[in-house]
Amino acid sequence: MCQLVGTIADMGWLTGKEMQAWIGYRRMRLLLDLQLNRDLMSQAGLSEADYDVLSNLSESPHQQLRLTDLATHMRWSKSRLSHHITRMQRRGLVDRHDCKDDGRGSMLVLTPAGLKAIEEAAPGHVESVRKHMIDLMTDEELAALAAFSHRIVAHLSE
Amino acid sequence: MCQLVGTIADMGWLTGKEMQAWIGYRRMRLLLDLQLNRDLMSQAGLSEADYDVLSNLSESPHQQLRLTDLATHMRWSKSRLSHHITRMQRRGLVDRHDCKDDGRGSMLVLTPAGLKAIEEAAPGHVESVRKHMIDLMTDEELAALAAFSHRIVAHLSE
């Protein structure tokens, strides 16, 4: 982490303020991730990735989705999703069904166990997110984060 | 990504504004990381992790550090660093020396190849960080990011 940029002989590639923002971002990202994952894993036995998949699935119509749609929505690669679903399927959290409309496709469905898992995990996860991030920010900071993150996401999505 | 929280039956665990900030953060984190890694890998053949290690090492006195010190500074686990250093050592970017003061320790040193790699990679990486993040943010947003990220890091560091 730390001096990620502009540090060799301090050539001033990033100004002090920019550097503070960048370093802070990197460190926050690392530590927040670890903490949220730890909390979620110890409270609910789920990783953040599991949580995201279950969460998306639980709110889609009929609690089912095409793999590609889910991958696009989550911005995951198909490969990543396929591997991850295989692992979650082994644990009984989700299931694959054949897709009627398209012989190539797979329909991803939430199992009762998966629904139970996400319902039990959600309150603790939200509390965790609040405690370690949201509640530490002012309204202005929240608004700023929403604004620049959406701008950056739009830029990165071409 | 997306509806990570408070989404089951929309129970309002996070307010709309909080949700926007949270979702934006998650997506930005995912996409920015991918992009910066892709850029760095294609331009310099380094991962961000490689870059961070080399960067930290290059600015320490005599371009060498104890493993524990580097791990603490980067907030990496010792195990992660040890594995990563082993891989970088195989590629000739860094080297381990015995530590005179402490028979247990290892001194991490930057090789000439490692120095060359970080010096060549730095300008492109900084440009990448600017292009995909810093230059898309206003001064106020940079200040806000620096402020809340440092606050959150302090909180997470206990």
Place this chain on the structure above:
DNA sequence: GCCGCCTAGTTGACATGTCACCAACCGTAG
């Protein structure tokens, strides 16, 4: 119908990170 091309999803090899455990070494209380 048939052919070429696109898309959906899977797979295997490999890179990376985590956790738990271990061996060697330090420093200090007795």
Place this chain on the structure above:
DNA sequence: CTACGGTTGGTGACATGTCAACTAGGCGGC
């Protein structure tokens, strides 16, 4: 001096993610 508890770093098993093939099923032009 010696034993013990803490520190330093390494290792192996395993979870996860990436990339590049690959299979199989659609789709449009002829």
